[in-house]
Amino acid sequence: MQCHADSTQTEDRPEAEQDESPLLAQQTSFRTGLCSARCGLALVLHVSLFMAYSLRVGLSIAIVAMTNSSIPHGSSSISPNSSHRGSAQGGVIFPAQYTLWAKWAPPLERSRLMNIADAGCTFGTFCALLVAGIICQSLGWPFVFYIFGGVGCAWCLCWFLLVYEDPAHHPWISAGEQEYIMLSLAHQGSSHGRSLPLVAMAKSLPLWAIAIACFCTDWLFYMLLTSMPTFMSNVLHFSLTENGLLSALPFIGNGLGHILTGLLADFLLARQVLGTAAVRKLFSALGMLFPAVCLVAVPYIGCSSTATVVLLTLALTIISMTGAGININHVDIAPRYAGFLLGITNTFGIVSGIIAPTAVGLLVSQDLQTGWRNAFFVSAALNLFGLIFFIAFGSGTIQDWAREEAAVQREPPAREALPSAFAHQKEHRSMDRS
Template identity: 85%
Template structure:
């Protein structure tokens, strides 16, 4: 594996020192308050992802209500968990977001800014599951389209008024904050042009480490998200309609986990306790290994449905720690191509989201108890493999092919 430096002056310094050098240089002027332009961008992106996932889930609920003829307003009161697989990511939202963060997020604040924004996904899901069902019951399913659609259009106008490409184009940013952001990101170069170093990307082990880890993590995530209600119903005989709060806890826990992970990761970086690579690998390890362990434990807890639900909920909650690990690592290794790389790894994640529920269905169709046990074991094994590969080959430094002076090569 090649060794890389964080800037062109790094020479032959060890990777750990290269990893920390730009971070340490930025620390003295890193505090500008909660009213900063970059914090405003975080709030805007949080609401945007909240709206995007709210629209996605409300559509799923409305479709169920439209085709349900046994109820006056077309809604039975149960959320269509299995129809939501998070594929609102199979578009331009996240690549665009990562391209923005590559120009706005200083390395010492990258984790918390991005994770607070990403938390809008699960909070939007939770909100839509609650509100869209009430709208269907009280007003009828057409009002789901009217209300959510109108709010989405209104927010779209706010987006064009509030979001700017980079600090240099923002009309209200302070000179101090603009200087801090620009100086903290000076080592990563400008945004790429039309050319992409595709061959170098294909040969990059750190990029493959992120890609494989994303595939394995998304396999477990989507398997739980789409199959957990079925497991609770068929194996644990758990009535989700009578326990709406418990069934929604994974969404709340996942969103809070994103925020806490981001704050803690930046704290470790700011206090110089760990370098960038170490922080990314630590949070990836926690977010992949602990959920895998919980899945392995579920088939051996006997008839305790409460413990099984707690373990599965914890698995969906703790997996959010990868938000401060592999997810942000795209910008660490190639900020100039972060949006493009996110599109690549997200495609692998979506493929995992398609295959995982299908594999679970095939395993369970053969034998209920053994099938679920094997499904959990396969997901846990994949996560363990992805974690080992990521720890072995992951990096926290900008790769040579992602540098501005290498763009034409």
Template identity: 75%
Template sequence: MQCHADDTQAGDGPEAEQDEAPLLAQQPSCHTGPCSARCGLALVLHVSLFVAYVLRVSLSIAIVAMTNSSQQQPSPRLAPVYNWSAETQGIILSSFFYGYSLTQVLGGYCSGLFGGKPVLGSGLLLSSLLTLLVPRAAELGVSFLIGMQALLGLAEGVIFPAQYTLWAKWAPPLERSRLMNIADAGCTFGTFFALFVAGIICQSLGWPFVFYIFGSVGCAWCICWFLLVYEDPALHPWISDREQEHIVSSLSHQGSSHGRSLPLVAMAKSLPLWAITIACFCTDWLFYMLLTSMPTFMSNILHFDLRENGLLSSLPYIGNGLGHILAGLLADFLLARRVLGTAAVRKLFSALGMLLPAAFLVAVPYIGCSSTVVVVLLTLALTVISMTGSGVNINHIDIAPRYAGFLLGVTNTFGIVAGIIAPTAVGLLVSQDLQTGWRNAFFISAALNLFGLIFYIAFGSGTIQDWAREDTTAQ
């Protein structure tokens, strides 16, 4: 039987246990120091995702100033104000996700063919350029702005799948959690930064400068991206021989990136892949439901004005970002010390990241009128859900490193569908009865997370699947 290094981490049965010791012993010791090339890639990706999310959420903040006809402090630049209804604003903001969902799979496929560096860099550069054009699109009319947002979604849709393609070449199995979660933390920190800074820009310079400043910063950062990032360790001019040997030897079992053909039939029949897909759908349902509906819940049920405390509204983003980093460090610690295998670690962190938020949601309707406790529970839910970043969210690379970008595109598409459906479902439930509607919305989200977790624990895996090995012909 051919030996595969990722099989050794799973701890799933005697075959995995038999292979584990010799393979781990073969890997040269090379710590992920702050000056290592792979740690540098994690930091560059952190900033890139930071910039991507700043561009992504800029309109959701600026649209308040764009439609507020009673500004107390008019901009010295006399920024235009538009008379858009709430329904029109909702269509404008949601148009991003329709474009975003269309390029997930395409981005993963193209990054497997052409490399993660050019695909991610091109997507980020195009997003930055489109952001610069948002004020002009708004002047031309609502339809132009909707089209611009959809194009922005199309451009950003390739970023995450391309990132996974890069990590499949750079992240040793025992370091994936920390490296990828350091990068992913840029998303939540970028959201927090945009929430904090965009309002100041709107008041002092006018809302168009939100897009001019953020778009210009994005374009400048893209220059750094293309100069600093290399597709794989063999192409990096400054990497040490020791680090290159460590990365290459630890990933030698997984083969090169996929070609033009993909084993689509085998993928469709793979229960471990379905386990990831269903778990991602359920997790994203809860995440997007909280992210989009929490302010409305606090206003309608708790009669709480979030504007009185900006720190409170940013706590979930700070907690989520820090949670990603800490969970990644802990997951890799458990793997490196061989306390648990890959499959066990992924399922443990998925269980914590799905069960605890579900329990917090179920508890909310029974708290009563204690707004402080409810806010703490909802904030904790958004913080703890970050633990899935070391669980189901990176399991794609464990089971199919060659196709990680493509598979991330597939599962992310399902997650985006959940993000579109969840707020709509909440609106329908709440419109029938306020108190009962919110309780049912929380219960449905919790039940979905429980179902997704059970399915993932039953069928999830930490080993490379037969159809993902390089010597397997496309089906």
């Protein structure tokens, strides 16, 4: 199967407009299916992140069981404070994933492919919160390590067998899909090699917009994840069993939200309803503004524990919409450096994750009711500030410092400009068929 590119229309359009609506908008799409290599990569990454987060949460629960002489449902009240993106990355997981997607995800499919993979984080956390506690109570805490670690080791073997650096090196990808992916990414250039434009990065407002938005939205995320069990216990007076279930429930909504918003974002881009920058800002606005509104509303709903739980669950569910916004924007503005940039912006998120629980503790220690109200207000205000900054300075186009040399960039993304590795492999396939 061959894809058909209308290179004439692409060449006539301005360069910035080509970045907003790339070559994919003018060619027949190689339809995504469960058998496509890029969809298979999304599923493999989903399971990998599922396993990574299961190990993290399982470890946090097993540690409590190890240090306690008995387990009086202690696992049910565990706060999943080590299960968020920043702590599971140990500096490598998400940057490595973004580097892969820069070579595998066509611009009009980035949202759904990357969000399908990211959903493994929340589903893994939810399952581990439920399963690890049962294992500790029924079999003992050592079996958490045996079971989770054994499955993780087995999955590592699958990872090395199933994942390849780029379409050109994948042995089972079809020629049509390979050509489709590499044509759609031809305009973004190759990997950066050893050099990094650090000074230009430091001066880039679109990059600062992502970093500041990540700091602000991660503050709210961390604050809810680490403090919600305490709030439910001390303010709403839920039992330990109810606390554990309600603390895990938002992860289902968050995971489903990642998948659905990814599909919707790609739909808007494919239909050319909005450009790349507009889509990223729209989903960032929805994912940052509505959770802030929910937090502001919590102190004013009185003693209704049901309404409070609904608002907090909605806040953690809707914040998943930033997955199709600021999170993917790294690949939009600098696909060649996506992994490195994710490492930078994630550092901002980790810092907020360290500060937020400490700030909540200080505020609550002064006065319970007033402290929680102020904690919610501070998180909402930071989210609003981060959103305004991202809307003002965010971008959806590849930045000048992230482009290849001007001579290379002037070449139209036509078939004759395909990377040499792909051309060599295509010739090799033709010889095999003959």
